[in-house]
Amino acid sequence: MDESSSQPPITRRTLIAGAAVAGAGVILSNLPVDAQQKGTAPQQPAAAPPPPPTAPADPTKAPGAPTTAVGERSPFVHPQRAPVGEITGTSFTPHQDLEGTITPADLHFTRIHAGVPTIDPAKHTLLIHGLVDRAIEFTVADLKRFPSVTRAHFVECAGNGRSAYRTPKPEMTPQQVDGMMSNSEWTGVPLDALLREAGVKSGAKWLLAEGGDACLLARSVPIAKARDDALVVWGQNGEPLRPEQGFPIRLLLPGYEGNMNVKWLRRIKLGTEPFMTRWETSKYTDPLPDGKARIFSFEMDAKSLITSPAYPDKLSGPGWWPIRGLAWSGRGRITRVDVSTDGGKTWLSADLLTQITPKAAVRFERMWRWDGNETLLMSRVIDDQGYVQPTMAQLKAVRGPGTDYHFNGIRGWRVARDGSVTFEANT
Amino acid sequence: MSARIGSVSRPIIACFALLAACKVDARNDYLGDKSPKEFGLGHAASATQIAAENIDVSPNGEGLPAGSGTPEQGATVYAGACASCHGANGEGKPPYPQLLGGPRGNFNFASDFKIPRTIGNYWPYATTLYDYIRRAMPLTAPGTLTADQTYAVTAYLLNREGIVPAGTSLDAKSLAAIVMPARDHFVRDDRRGSTGGKNVR
Numbered sequence: 001m002d003e004s005s006s007q008p009p010i011t012r013r014t015l016i017a018g019a020a021v022a023g024a025g026v027i028l029s030n031l032p033v034d035a036q037q038k039g040t041a042p043q044q045p046a047a048a049p050p051p052p053p054t055a056p057a058d059p060t061k062a063p064g065a066p067t068t069a070v071g072e073r074s075p076f077v078h079p080q081r082a083p084v085g086e087i088t089g090t091s092f093t094p095h096q097d098l099e100g101t102i103t104p105a106d107l108h109f110t111r112i113h114a115g116v117p118t119i120d121p122a123k124h125t126l127l128i129h130g131l132v133d134r135a136i137e138f139t140v141a142d143l144k145r146f147p148s149v150t151r152a153h154f155v156e157c158a159g160n161g162r163s164a165y166r167t168p169k170p171e172m173t174p175q176q177v178d179g180m181m182s183n184s185e186w187t188g189v190p191l192d193a194l195l196r197e198a199g200v201k202s203g204a205k206w207l208l209a210e211g212g213d214a215c216l217l218a219r220s221v222p223i224a225k226a227r228d229d230a231l232v233v234w235g236q237n238g239e240p241l242r243p244e245q246g247f248p249i250r251l252l253l254p255g256y257e258g259n260m261n262v263k264w265l266r267r268i269k270l271g272t273e274p275f276m277t278r279w280e281t282s283k284y285t286d287p288l289p290d291g292k293a294r295i296f297s298f299e300m301d302a303k304s305l306i307t308s309p310a311y312p313d314k315l316s317g318p319g320w321w322p323i324r325g326l327a328w329s330g331r332g333r334i335t336r337v338d339v340s341t342d343g344g345k346t347w348l349s350a351d352l353l354t355q356i357t358p359k360a361a362v363r364f365e366r367m368w369r370w371d372g373n374e375t376l377l378m379s380r381v382i383d384d385q386g387y388v389q390p391t392m393a394q395l396k397a398v399r400g401p402g403t404d405y406h407f408n409g410i411r412g413w414r415v416a417r418d419g420s421v422t423f424e425a426n427t
Numbered sequence: 428m429s430a431r432i433g434s435v436s437r438p439i440i441a442c443f444a445l446l447a448a449c450k451v452d453a454r455n456d457y458l459g460d461k462s463p464k465e466f467g468l469g470h471a472a473s474a475t476q477i478a479a480e481n482i483d484v485s486p487n488g489e490g491l492p493a494g495s496g497t498p499e500q501g502a503t504v505y506a507g508a509c510a511s512c513h514g515a516n517g518e519g520k521p522p523y524p525q526l527l528g529g530p531r532g533n534f535n536f537a538s539d540f541k542i543p544r545t546i547g548n549y550w551p552y553a554t555t556l557y558d559y560i561r562r563a564m565p566l567t568a569p570g571t572l573t574a575d576q577t578y579a580v581t582a583y584l585l586n587r588e589g590i591v592p593a594g595t596s597l598d599a600k601s602l603a604a605i606v607m608p609a610r611d612h613f614v615r616d617d618r619r620g621s622t623g624g625k626n627v628r
Contacts, residue, residue: 088522088566114566127472127480135472142468166540197465208483215563218483267480276486278559282550285613287536293549295613302623331619388624398627400537 049078079107082175087115090157092179095307095326101152101354101361103182105237110244111157111180114214117264121248124212126194126232130270133199140248143232146189150235151254152360154328156181156300158257158284161407165392168425170414174307177411177423181303181328183361186252187235192227194268200227204270208277209251212266219260220274221253225298229254229359232265255330255359256298257405259284289400300330302389303408304337304364304381315419318372323350328361329383336382337364343376343412344391344427350379370415376424377413392427484558488603491557495598496579498586504576505583508565517545517587523566527587534612547588551613553605556581578602 053075056062073079079097083089091110093103103109110116121140129135157180164177200223207226210218221230231252234241241247246263253260259279274280274296286294304327309315327337333356338347350364364379381389392409399406412424484490496504506515514520517527529545536542536549546556560577563569572580582597590605591597621628 086522114563114569127477129472129477129481135477136469137472137476138469145468146466193466194469197467197469210480210483214566214569216482216569218562269481269483271485273485273487275483275558276552276555277483278555278563281552281555281613282544282546287534288614289537291534292612292614293534293536294616294618297616297618299616299619301618301621301627382623386622388622390624390627394625394627402535402540402542403537404540 047080049080050075052076079104081107081110081179086112088113090159090180092175093182095174095179095305096310096313098307099363101183101326101363102237103184105184105239105242105245108155108182108184108236108242108245109157109180111258112213112244113217116244117213118243119212119248119264124248124264124266126249126265127267128194128198128270129267130207131201131204131272132195132270133201134197136194136198138194140234143189143194143249144234146193148187148189149231150185150187151231152183152185152355152357153252153254154181154183154300154359154361155252155258155261156303156328156330158259158297158300158405159407160258161303161409162404164411164423164425165396165407165409166401168423170422170424171311172423173312174305174310178303178305180258181305181326181361183326183328184236185238186231186233188231188233188249188252191230191232191251191268194232195226195270200270203272206271206274208267208269208271208275209260209262209265210267210269211246211250211262212264217259217262217279218275218277219262219279220277220296221251221256221260222298223270225253225256253298255300255332257284257300257330260298284405286405287400287403289398297406300328301406301408302329302331302334302381302383302387303327304379304389305411306339306377306379306413309377309415309421310413311422313421315370315415315421317419318370321368321370323366323368323377323379325350325364325379326361327364327379327381328359329381329385329387330359331387332358332384334362334381335384337362338380338382339364339366339368340378340380341368341375344378344410347380372417374417375415377415378410378427380410392425482558482562484554484561486552486554486603488554488599491554491599491602492574493599494574494578495596496575496577496582497596498579498583498591498593500575501579501581501583501586504572504580508568508572508576509580512566517584519543526584531608534609545588546584547590547608549609551607551610553581553585553590553602553607556584557602 079094081091084091093107093109124140126138160178160180205223206220208218209221210216232249233252234249249265250263251261251265286297306325308324323339327334337350339350340347350366353363353365356362389410395409410427412427414422414424512523513526519525525543527545529543529548531548578597582595585591618628
């Protein structure tokens with residue numbers, strides 16, 4: 001493998017093997033990211049993690065480190081987004097390094113089109129105008145005076161899974177396969193409350209949401225969605241939004257493709273028709289085999305992803321192993337996740353470990369007794385609309401190999417006799 | 428008869444109770460009858476404030492400013508402001524996209540992702556060019572082109588794609604009147620109701 005030259009001394013494989021020997025809860029959070037860059041955007045890889053520090057032979061025999069203003073991760077773990085370094089680019093969430101469902105805010109995937117702006121929250125405003133009774137400007141402080149809600153929702157880029165669909169390779173990590181999905185607890189005000197302040201005029205069917213970055217990113221949103229479960233959020237996972245997630249405020253449209261969740265939100269204009277911005281016409285439309293392209297394909301279909309075992313894991317030997325992963329649907333709640341350990345011949349129901357709420361990721365797990373033979377692991381999610389995650393073959397048959405966006409086919413992981421795990425796109 | 432109604436209605440009542448609970452969960456009490464219709468927060472936006480931010484352009488031409496420009500004038504603007512990222516002939520330099528020269532006639536993009544999607548074969552509305560250039564281009568100095576320069580570079584790109592002839596002076600009226608080659612290839616999302624699996628759309 002061509003990444004071996006930069007392989008640091010501690011790898012996720014050795015840690016998994018060690019945990020299995022110790023019989024402890026399996027540690028799955030230490031994957032080096034140098035293996036995660038291949039085959040993604042032409043951007044720089046994240047920096048190689050530093051060599052691990054030495055720990056005292058017995059930490060109980062001397063006082064440890066003092067209190068600090070801001071905590072840091074253990075020097076033994078280095079979860080990182082990748083790739084990095086572009087102002088028009090994407091940085092993926094390292095799913096293989098994470099636990100539960102909440103993506104740490106500093107590891108939430110980032111898609112930016114003109115860099116991350118630096119915005120003074122005291123000067124930032126949100127203007128609502130167009131087909132309203134009263135055009136209103138809200139300061140961030142004004143927004144925080146409204147009754148608030150706090151809810152978990154995933155955000156997924158519509159292009160998530162593109163490499164796995166078009167140019168798959170066995171050496172792809174969960175981060176490279178589906179790292180443009182992250183899940184957070186968001187705090188903000190329902191957009192409907194703001195629209196009520198402005199007074200929606202009859203005939204208003206769409207709104208334009210515009211960001212305050214250097215490309216003034218703008219998307220058209222149906223009024224029905226705006227009045228249903230849309231939020232204007234300022235909080236994420238217990239703290240103010242991070243700059244790359246929209247500080248001081250962003251639009252949150254639960255279940256809708258990531259691009260519509262406009263960051264650095266500065267303006268909302270109500271109108272009768274969609275505004276046909278560049279992002280919803282020449283981008284974020286889905287070519288179909290019948291000579292058409294799907295436009296306004298807002299909702300993210302249900303998807304699941306096994307995050308371990310996955311490349312570059314290596315199972316240390318036969319025996320019991322947890323199959324863990326994430327599942328989500330842009331249309332509602334997850335009702336079931338199935339796991340197959342025989343390439344899709346038979347399916348077993350996985351345990352759903354976390355609270356099941358609409359349009360939010362859930363963590364699933366299924367214990368699996370590996371007999372040491374080569375096999376193919378897969379997961380399949382079913383949501384409360386009765387939607388069953390399709391195989392990649394089913395998706396390609398209806399969308400075509402050159403389609404774009406909304407790549408939610410079943411993902412597979414091949415386990416070899418030596419315990420090594422590689423990505424399998426053809427399901 | 429009454430026993431039968433009773434046996435049916437209990438689950439129905441439970442069902443309604445559940446629905447009511449879901450509604451509260453989704454919308455919150457204060458958006459119902461328990462709170463004021465308005466909180467009176469925020470302040471009235473002045474016409475000046477709105478004008479400063481109201482830059483979007485719709486397919487019917489609404490929002491297009493006064494001004495005009497020709498492909499010939501636009502060639503100069505393109506060479507100075509655009510070519511360094513998009514290439515001298517709009518061929519693109521990854522990650523900066525190709526703008527010009529995609530194949531025409533077959534809207535067969537689903538067959539091969541390598542078929543370039545360009546202004547002439549994929550953009551449904553010419554007004555979107557103006558809107559996007561005005562709000563986002565050039566990348567390193569957005570918002571610096573004048574209205575005339577923006578019309579001119581729009582005219583240049585459309586001329587290079589064979590959509591407007593040389594010498595065309597584009598303004599608000601003529602830009603909105605252009606029918607792009609790809610306009611009728613877009614269909615609204617029809618996935619809802621799909622049950623996935625074999626019935627995926």
